[in-house]
Amino acid sequence: MSARPAPPPSDVSAGTGLAGVIGLVLWVLTCRFWPQIVTTLGLSAPAEVMDGPSAALAALLFSGSAMIGYALLVEKVHLRPSTGIDWSRPRPLREVLDISITKIAGLWTTWAVIGFAYCIARWYWRGQYVFAMEVLETAAPFLFLGAIPYVLWLDRVLVNPRDASWHFGAMLIGREPWDPAEVKRHALAWLVKGFFCAFMISIVPGGFAAVIHFDWASVLDDPVALGTLLIETMFMIDVQIAMVGYLVTMKPLDAQIRTANPHLSAWVAALICYPPFILMGDGDVLDYRHNGAEWAYWLQGHTGLLWLWAGALVFLTAVYAWATVAFGLRFSNLTYRGVLTNGPYRYTRHPAYLSKNAYWWLASLPFLTTSGSMVDAIRNTVILGLVSAVYYWRARTEEQHLLAEDAKYREYHAWMAEHGLITSILRKLARAVTPCRPVVQPAE
Incomplete structure (x- = not known):
């Protein structure tokens, strides 16, 4: 064998x-x-x-x-060819000064546009987003001023300093030819950062405070309390590591956004999972919790089942957090920043989506309702199925993007289909339940 x-x-x-x-x-x-x-x-x-x-x-x-x-x-990621940097041959500053000024103009304009969007979008000035706006307002002067030495330093060693940011600046200044495809690449990458950085910053304090505040000493004999603490901890780890990934999209770390997903379907699938476009919130279109309750409510009084359920939910959130941690400095939605084939990605191409959806099914038990209504039970179950379908949609649109970008991902995609522990099983099941299509012979 x-x-x-x-x-x-x-x-x-x-x-x-x-x-x-x-x-x-x-x-x-x-x-x-x-x-x-x-x-x-x-x-x-x-x-x-x-x-x-x-x-x-x-x-x-x-x-x-x-x-x-x-x-x-x-x-030593800074030495990788994929950074686009050649440290051995720095150019004199005078040779890149015009390029750097054009790029800085592009970056400053981009950040001004993002700031303007924050100002006019009403949802950024209520609830948890207020904290994010305060943080970004404080950081803005350091970002604008810090871009000057950073760009001047980096352009000296970049193999091609006329990157997507430069093309956007060149379009604004109008002195040199620019590539519309590069401008689009720049715009999509910063749209990802602008949207998701504000959201991620807004949720950083809540999860952190929940873990710190928890009475750690009182949970060891209580499966619900212990499970809640560990689940909160996993989600806090996920948010913290992911937030770092959104912030450090830098070429010297080989963590740059190489491309953002260019497909409209991918953006729609992703954005409906996040505020203000989210469809899964209370009372929204895909709210599967109407007259529902969490697992602890349904299993109360059954200590063995509570421990079993808590263990399963902690395991699923651990896999979810592991899927983020495995990215290291490269996590973000809707982007290609290299290919990840280890950790949980050795078993399935989408461990975060799989574990997150399994968690929702186990935690909410949508087929049970406090109203006793069969209609509510059917509705909640079907709607949670639709939520899972949204994440399947997200997975397929992400694969569409990555398959077009990198031969290594195409190799990984094929390897997972045959050898991935979970992916290969799901593929075989799909083949078993999908009827074979007859081969149509060409007309003679």
Whole structure:
């Protein structure tokens, strides 16, 4: 029996994400036990648990710095040809000054447009988004001014400094020919960052505070409380690592957005899963929780089942968080930033979507309703099925994008179909239930 062939090598190692998790855990423990640290070391600081928004943002520094350090010092990602950088032949500054000025003009204009969109979009100024706007308003001057030395430094070593940002700037200035395809590439990449960065920043404090605040000592004998703590922790890890991925789309880290998904169907499928376009919220079109209740309600009094259900839900959220951690510095929606073939992506092409949807089915049990109405049960079950169908749609549109971009992904896609533990089984099941189509012979 021949050995199963290995998948194509991954562009991201497991070590990068693991380093980020270690850095994040160290900061979480520091925040949680800060009163004891202050007392033990005799520090002149408030002896209070650090669970505020500032502490949540500081967690990004710990996880992000650990990942960046590992990527540069261990993986040496800055030396990869895929960065588009040649460190051995820096150009004199005078040779790239005009290019850099054009690029900075393009970047500044892009950020001004995003800022204007934030200003006129009403949803950005209520609820959790207010915090995101405050953070971005504070960061804006550093972003605009920091772009000057960063671009001047980087353009000296880029193999092709006339990238998509330069083409957008060239279009604005009108002195040199520019490529509309590159302008579109620039616009789509920054549309992804502008939309998702605001959303991700808005949810960073909530999950962090929930984990820090939880009474860790009281949950060991309670399956619901322990399960809730661990689930909250997994979701917090997911948000923190993903947020770093959205922020550090930099070529020296080989984490740049190579292309954003150009297909309208992909954007529609993704955006209906996020506010303000979300269709799955309370009372929305795809709300599957009408007269429903969570798993703990239905299983109360059955201790064994509660432990079993809690374990399954924690496992699914762990897989979901692992799917994000495996990206390291490269996580983001609707983008191509390299090919990932290790971690949970060795078993299925879409571990996050699979685990997330399985979690919703187990957690909500949509076929049970507090009203006792069969109509509500059927409706909720069908609607959750439609939600899962949306994520299947998202998966297919992402594959369409990646298959067109990278031969390595095409190789990985084919390998998964034959050898991926979950994907290959699902493929065989689909073949078994799908009737064979008759072969149509050409007319003679």
